[in-house]
Amino acid sequence: MPDMVCDVAIIGCGPAGLQAAIHARGKKTTVCVFGKPEKSSVYRAHIANFCCFKEIISGKDLLEAGKAQAENLGAAFITEDIVELTTENDRFVLGTENDRRVTSKALVLAMGIARKKLRVKGEKELLGRGVSYCVDCDAGFFKGLDVAVVGNESAAASGALTLLDFAKEVFLISKELNVTKVLQERLGRSAVQLLEGTWVKEILGDKEVDGVLLTNGDTLSVKGLFVELGAKGIMDLAANLGVVFDAETFSFIETKKKQETNISGLYAAGDITGEPWQIAKAVGEGCVAGLEAARYVKRISGE
Ligand SMILES: Cc1cc2nc3c(=O)[nH]c(=O)nc-3n(C[C@H](O)[C@H](O)[C@H](O)COP(=O)(O)OP(=O)(O)OC[C@H]3O[C@@H](n4cnc5c(N)ncnc54)[C@H](O)[C@@H]3O)c2cc1C
Numbered sequence: 001m002p003d004m005v006c007d008v009a010i011i012g013c014g015p016a017g018l019q020a021a022i023h024a025r026g027k028k029t030t031v032c033v034f035g036k037p038e039k040s041s042v043y044r045a046h047i048a049n050f051c052c053f054k055e056i057i058s059g060k061d062l063l064e065a066g067k068a069q070a071e072n073l074g075a076a077f078i079t080e081d082i083v084e085l086t087t088e089n090d091r092f093v094l095g096t097e098n099d100r101r102v103t104s105k106a107l108v109l110a111m112g113i114a115r116k117k118l119r120v121k122g123e124k125e126l127l128g129r130g131v132s133y134c135v136d137c138d139a140g141f142f143k144g145l146d147v148a149v150v151g152n153e154s155a156a157a158s159g160a161l162t163l164l165d166f167a168k169e170v171f172l173i174s175k176e177l178n179v180t181k182v183l184q185e186r187l188g189r190s191a192v193q194l195l196e197g198t199w200v201k202e203i204l205g206d207k208e209v210d211g212v213l214l215t216n217g218d219t220l221s222v223k224g225l226f227v228e229l230g231a232k233g234i235m236d237l238a239a240n241l242g243v244v245f246d247a248e249t250f251s252f253i254e255t256k257k258k259q260e261t262n263i264s265g266l267y268a269a270g271d272i273t274g275e276p277w278q279i280a281k282a283v284g285e286g287c288v289a290g291l292e293a294a295r296y297v298k299r300i301s302g303e
Pocket of ligand 1: 011012013014015016017034035036037038039040041042043044045046047048049050080081082083110111112113231232233269270271272276277278279280282
């Protein structure tokens with residue numbers, strides 16, 4: 001895949017990301033938006049409380065209209081998950097699930113909230129004692145140990161590949177793996193042991209994780225289980241950048257009034273910044289984040 005360069009990169013194409021794209025394009029910066037519309041919280045919702053619509057509107061229709069509007073203004077949409085995020089020479093560097101490398105001057109995080117609990121016995125009890133929701137935060141604790149990752153999408157596949165640098169054996173538990181060909185090939189060439197067609201029934205262990213009981217009846221002897229459902233969430237992606245999270249729940253990105261995070265050029269908008277989880281808040285914050293990201297680009301470019 002060829003490399004891409006843009007002024008403002010936006011991760012997320014829900015209401016927050018779309019509004020950020022519309023406003024950043026309004027300031028004539030180049031804009032690229034990443035994500036999958038069907039993964040937005042609003043995709044299957046019917047909305048009755050969003051200003052200016054008298055009738056109930058479908059979330060899918062709303063997203064399609066927002067995307068068409070942003071595309072008409074010149075924003076580029078890339079229907080891929082971001083699986084890596086770093087910085088290099090004052091630029092943000094994004095890695096997609098198709099191995100595309102994208103460099104941007106400013107970045108808006110609009111990835112919504114991750115509802116990534118497995119909801120099985122042992123998950124809550126062993127959290128932080130072998131159960132983790134963030135490979136990039138916790139992989140180092142499992143040096144030389146056997147671990148498993150559970151999930152069907154890009155977060156699970158890329159998480160399992162990352163864990164190979166730390167753990168002894170890495171198992172990937174998946175009902176049905178749904179990842180890009182590139183990730184599939186990387187997994188195929190790797191030492192990750194794919195256990196497809198099964199799922200986690202129970203996490204075993206008293207004081208710490210000792211194993212995982214699978215729905216096919218097998219027991220896997222592992223010291224860690226990484227729950228990586230869906231796309232990579234904020235914890236994974238932001239872990240390397242040193243983004244500050246809210247002190248109370250450590251789940252949402254702290255922003256200032258203009259949606260700035262603690263990192264220059266990095267903005268956040270929508271559900272990712274905390275409650276209320278509402279479209280009106282998401283588009284309001286997206287608007288501010290898009291404008292501010294564009295202003296930042298102009299400032300550092302001396303315009
Ligand atoms: C069932 C339901 C009903 C709802 N009803 C209402 C309602 O009536 N009124 C209302 O105001 N709100 C409602 N909401 C809440 C509303 O959907 C959210 O507040 C809103 O969608 C938040 O927008 P967002 O852009 O922050 O996140 P989202 O809309 O969730 O979008 C997140 C985006 O980030 C992308 N993404 C995530 N991780 C990655 C990654 N690693 N790489 C690339 N892309 C990534 C996803 O693909 C997605 O496009 C409802 C929610 C649900 C679940």
